[in-house]
Amino acid sequence: MESTLAVKQATEFKKGIQSGISIAIGYMPIALTFGLIAKTTGLSLGETVMMSLLVFAGAAQYISLSLLAQGIGIFEIVLTTFIVNIRHFLMSASLNEKADEDSIPARMAYSFGITDETFSVAATREGTVNAGYMFGLNLTAYSSWVIFSGLGFLIGTGLPQTLQESMSVALYAMFVGLLVPSMKKNAKVVFLAVLAACFNSIFTLTELMSTGWAIVLATLLSAILVEIVETVKLGRRADADE
Known part of the structure; x- marks a missing residue:
């Protein structure tokens, strides 16, 4: 019984990786830009990668950079990003209705990797989702975000100082790019x-x-x-x- 379950989880894990490839590709330019702007904001390579490792939320990380650049306090930053990401409660509750009866620790582990994109893919998948599928899906997207955040920082290090300083404009361009399509709809x-x-x-x-x-x-x-x-x-x- 346990071996059959393990085989099923492994198969679902591979399917999750396949589903996550398109998300990983989509994350590349956004993560690279985040790394570039993090460098110009004054973060170190370790801090940039650590933020992507621990936060893993594009909009929240961009907002955090903007607030850090303005010298805003930690408490205000945490509260602002919490408000921005409060939608994750709804996404997690919705996905829970579609999930198999996996263990609570497994659900807690893969819930960390739920983003707008991984939620959309999992929610629109036919049938149910299980821990194997969600781990494969989330790990693929997560790896892309973290790796390319670090690469973006390293690319920023090699840019001329004048160009590095001008990259702060890209932060506001990113917010406009996120807002305008939503305003049209x-x-x-x-x-x-x-x-x-x-x-x-x-x-x-x-x-x-x-x-x-x-x-x-x-x-x-x-x-x-x-x-x-x-x-x-x-x-x-x-x-x-x-």
């Missing part, structure tokens, strides 16, 4: 972005609080207000249907 994202920008500007210009707390509160307030408006709209539609 969903008006809700437009309102969220505008509200967050307005709140952050008010908090910063009036010097009511530090830059770090301004970002945290602007993010929270805009998200809460948009969700309240969305809930009210849904309630009105339900009343109209009745």
Whole structure:
């Protein structure tokens, strides 16, 4: 029985690796850019690789670099990235409904590697997913992210100092590149972005609080207000249907 289970897990592990190759390829340019910007932000090679090893969250890592460049405190950075990544609770809960009855330690281990991309691949796969498949999928994506983060840093080391300093602009270009496609697809994202920008500007210009707390509160307030408006709209539609 145990040998049959081991063979099944090994087979699923290989399938997971195959499914993760496209994600790994997609991570290459983003991880390289992260490594380049991490170098210009002032991180060491060890710190850059360690962040990718321990955090493994593209948007959160880019935001962290931006906050570090502004001299924001650790607590504000942790809280901001927590808010940004809170969607992972929902993704994990959703994937749990599709997962086989693996042991809790196994689920805890592979849940670390869940990203937007690995979740999408696992969630759209026919049938269930098990620990073998998830480990293969996540390990492939994870290895690509970590390795190319380090390579990006090393490439940045070889660039002229002037070009290294100008790479900080790429950080904002990356945020714009992430935001604009979402804004085109969903008006809700437009309102969220505008509200967050307005709140952050008010908090910063009036010097009511530090830059770090301004970002945290602007993010929270805009998200809460948009969700309240969305809930009210849904309630009105339900009343109209009745």
